[in-house]
Amino acid sequence: MASKVDLAIIGAGPHALTLVTHLLKKRQKIRSKIAVFDPSGGWLHQWKQQFAALGIPHLRSPAAHHPDPNAFALRKFAEPRPHELFAPYDLPGTKLFDDFCGDVIRRWNLENAVTPGEITCIEPLPHSFRPWLHLWLKDGKSIIARRVVLATGSSQFQIPDWVSQIQTPYPQDRLCHSQLIDLRKLQLAGERILIVGGGLTSGHLAIGALSLMAKVDIFIRRQLQEKIFDAEPGWLGPKYLKAFFAEPNFHNRWRMIKEARNGGSITPAMGVQLRRERRQGQVRIYENTQVVKAEWLGNYWLIKTNKGEQYEYDRIWLSTGTHFDVHSQPLLENILQAYPISVVNGLPVLEHNLCWHGCPLFLMGGLAALQIGPTARNLSGARMASEKLEKAIIKSAVIPYQAILA
Numbered sequence: 001m002a003s004k005v006d007l008a009i010i011g012a013g014p015h016a017l018t019l020v021t022h023l024l025k026k027r028q029k030i031r032s033k034i035a036v037f038d039p040s041g042g043w044l045h046q047w048k049q050q051f052a053a054l055g056i057p058h059l060r061s062p063a064a065h066h067p068d069p070n071a072f073a074l075r076k077f078a079e080p081r082p083h084e085l086f087a088p089y090d091l092p093g094t095k096l097f098d099d100f101c102g103d104v105i106r107r108w109n110l111e112n113a114v115t116p117g118e119i120t121c122i123e124p125l126p127h128s129f130r131p132w133l134h135l136w137l138k139d140g141k142s143i144i145a146r147r148v149v150l151a152t153g154s155s156q157f158q159i160p161d162w163v164s165q166i167q168t169p170y171p172q173d174r175l176c177h178s179q180l181i182d183l184r185k186l187q188l189a190g191e192r193i194l195i196v197g198g199g200l201t202s203g204h205l206a207i208g209a210l211s212l213m214a215k216v217d218i219f220i221r222r223q224l225q226e227k228i229f230d231a232e233p234g235w236l237g238p239k240y241l242k243a244f245f246a247e248p249n250f251h252n253r254w255r256m257i258k259e260a261r262n263g264g265s266i267t268p269a270m271g272v273q274l275r276r277e278r279r280q281g282q283v284r285i286y287e288n289t290q291v292v293k294a295e296w297l298g299n300y301w302l303i304k305t306n307k308g309e310q311y312e313y314d315r316i317w318l319s320t321g322t323h324f325d326v327h328s329q330p331l332l333e334n335i336l337q338a339y340p341i342s343v344v345n346g347l348p349v350l351e352h353n354l355c356w357h358g359c360p361l362f363l364m365g366g367l368a369a370l371q372i373g374p375t376a377r378n379l380s381g382a383r384m385a386s387e388k389l390e391k392a393i394i395k396s397a398v399i400p401y402q403a404i405l406a
């Protein structure tokens with residue numbers, strides 16, 4: 001028989017960790033009722049991998065954003081290591097942030113809290129007044145949960161249309177999305193690389209490829225944009241969020257999110273680095289430029305652009321970002337069928353407390369953006385989501401636990 005749990009959290013990234021520390025701060029006793037699942041069996045595996053793979057030296061977000069409920073905890077932790085907070089606005093160095101998260105995990109006694117396992121299916125189970133959820137793991141085991149939080153990151157690669165029109169077969173590693181690239185495993189000396197996209201990841205990839213002695217071109221479909229953060233800091237408080245939450249029309253909320261994020265941008269510091277490399281002839285940046293056709297000619301790419309120009313490359317890296325679409329989430333297939341809800345351009349219209357209407361499933365991350373705002377996917381979004389979730393989860397935890405196990 002499947003074992004039962006009060007609260008299952010799927011994923012053990014920064015969002016899940018933020019939620020668990022917030023719940024424990026509110027109610028220590030909830031610890032024994034939570035089960036966290038992640039294929040890695042540990043915390044922040046994906047987060048650490050993405051920073052290491054691109055050699056990212058520091059975060060884009062300031063030191064106030066992290067998984068501990070005390071907003072000042074990272075600053076305090078960094079006191080003996082001030083040189084690891086980068087200008088402007090004290091951006092934590094990657095190692096500092098990882099060490100801090102390790103400290104959070106120890107302080108909250110969460111070292112052994114993650115169960116190794118990938119959830120492959122969520123099935124609603126009829127129950128007296130609210131359904132429970134049956135979670136299936138990849139190894140065939142299953143578990144029944146009274147409530148579930150989906151904190152899997154859940155984004156889909158954004159792939160430009162011209163990729164599906166490539167007619168010549170090509171080696172997979174010669175055209176890939178940025179999230180599949182691990183610079184530590186590549187030898188690029190003398191290679192010509194095209195990076196498509198104008199976000200910060202393009203900058204990291206370009207600097208990484210240059211350090212491996214490659215030549216880099218960057219195509220940006222509009223002008224290169226410089227912004228300190230993904231979205232303006234006004235989106236972290238009432239300045240913009242008041243109007244966002246007052247907006248009853250979720251299509252308008254979606255537009256507000258899109259305008260606030262406004263596509264990819266690099267930081268001013270990355271801008272300085274890229275311009276320096278451009279002056280030295282190592283990088284060429286083509287603005288208002290898009291690929292219209294790509295052909296693999298046996299051992300190199302021939303690219304045609306919207307400006308009628310042609311270029312040759314050894315590799316193409318798609319730094320074209322990710323998007324969130326509830327319909328592309330296999331884990332949500334049964335839920336969508338059993339409990340249909342409104343979806344606006346891929347984003348589900350959740351209840352105010354991030355609950356899926358009619359069913360004890362809560363979403364965190366980018367899929368919760370219509371109730372959190374443009375920073376839903378970021379560390380700041382994790383805190384905002386946790387504040388909503390802790391109220392919903394702790395409040396409904398008053399149902400006696402014996403009743404769950406009955």
Ligand SMILES: Cc1cc2nc3c(=O)[nH]c(=O)nc-3n(C[C@H](O)[C@H](O)[C@H](O)COP(=O)(O)OP(=O)(O)OC[C@H]3O[C@@H](n4cnc5c(N)ncnc54)[C@H](O)[C@@H]3O)c2cc1C
Nearest residue numbers: 011012013014015038046059060061118119152153378379
């Ligand atoms: C390169 C990069 C840099 C970033 N830098 C910043 C930054 O500086 N500041 C900021 O605020 N944001 C940043 N972000 C955005 C965001 O904070 C991160 O993407 C963050 O990792 C999101 O956390 P998460 O917990 O939602 O997802 P993830 O970190 O992706 O964690 C999700 C976890 O869920 C697990 N999982 C997935 N599917 C399943 C399943 N079916 N069953 C069980 N487990 C599953 C995965 O293994 C993973 O460990 C960055 C993003 C990228 C890509």
